[in-house]
Amino acid sequence: MDIELYKKALDREKRARKEAESLLEKKSLELYNTNKQLQEVITNTNLFPEENPNAVMRFSAHGRVLMYSNKHGDAIIKFLNQPLRKKLKVYFTSELGYSFEKGVKHQFDMQIGKNTIRFDVVPFQPFDYINVYTADITDIKATEVRLQKLTESLKEAQQVSENFNKKLEIEVTERTKELLDSEMKLKKSLLKEKELGELKTSFVSTASHQFRTPLAAIQSNSELLQIIAESLHEETRKRFGKITTRITSEIGKMTELMDDVLILGKLTAGKVDLKQQYINLVDFCSELAKDFNEIQSDGRIMKIVTNGKQYDVKLDPKLLTNSLSNLFSNAFKYSVGKNNPELIISFQSKEFVLTVKDYGIGIPKDELTKLFQPFFRANNVTEIKGTGLGLSIAKEYFEINKGVITAKSIIGEGSTFEIKFTRQK
Secondary structure: OOHHHHHHHHHHHHHHHHHHHHHHHHHHHHHHHHHHHHHHHHHOOOOOOOOOOOOEEEEEOOOOOEEEEOHHHHHHHHHHOOHHHHHHHHHHHHHHHHHHHHOOOEEEEEEEOOEEEEEEEEEEHHHOEEEEEEEEOHHHHHHHHHHHHHHHHHHHHHHHHHHHHHHHHHHHHHHHHHHHHHHHHHHHHHHHHHHHHHHHHHHHHHHHHHHHHHHHHHHHHHHHHHHHHOOOOHHHHHHHHHHHHHHHHHHHHHHHHHHHHHHHHHHHOOOOOOOOEEEOHHHHHHHHHHHHHOOOOOOOOOEEEEEOOOOOEEEOHHHHHHHHHHHHHHHHHOOOOOOOOEEEEEEOOOEEEEEEEOOOOOOOHHHHHHOOOOOOOOHHHOOOOOOOOHHHHHHHHHHHOOEEEEEEEEOOOEEEEEEEEEOOO
């Protein structure tokens, strides 16, 4: 379907219509004025002034004898009397005869030289003569020809438009059918995806709960072994202690993993509600940092820096606690023996930004794009405890809270996580 052709046809149609209307109006006015002059001459039938710009002639009814003509009439008679114009003269005479015999006014056109002349024949039977009045309609005829061409061009444009519309209707019908089919397929796919999502969530939840029972049993037996070991020889007791400690550690890892999987399942299923309220962000972050500072065995603290004029912000406190806790934990975990990690809170007119910065081991540049994927762990942290779900969950929580998180890192220098929130007023 050629849109450009259709547009050109419409433009051509508009131009042709406008030009035709303009010409028609102009020439209609000219023709009206000409006919008005003729009527004035016809009314004064006995006056044939030489200064009349049109030909005026009078013929006797019998024999069609010329009784009078002005100079323009003489020129026409002279033109018709030329040997080569015999057919034209016969035609002219027959038209005059028709008017007299019928006793009616009559009008006809003839080509006189390069001009088209319109003849008005008026019979006067009681007086037994015919008056002939002329008007040069060359321009009007040219306009009619031009108007005819414009009309043909207009018809062509209309035809293009009709063909385009028909083709468009067919394509719209076909496209509508395709869209309906696609919509039906999409609905089926969404329904199937929803069912799979619910099944996955149900499976994760059930599996996690089912794992807790044997883990609880393992934990109980591990504690029982520790009690039994107290009555054994010292060397044997130490061996039992190492084993039970390892069992307890692994149970902790499994429990943490199941908790994270359950959270991720809720996030994926869209079952996490957003309950925002206005909070003092600095006080909130200070209290959260205090909880982490108190459990650091090496005495490090989360240093808090504020920029800009403070104001209350609208966030979900629970989601913010969960997401920031993960970043605080990682900041301490991956920078042991380094400088204090930092939380920078920047207040701006249209947004506020939280930046968590550590001076730890850093993240390889080629792995930064995978950082927020579930179960991903960088190659340089395999010896450090973690499930690979923390950052993925933190990102989801931040996004539900209307925030956007990005990460930058340099190996050996540390990592920076920046979360931007739009200020809600």
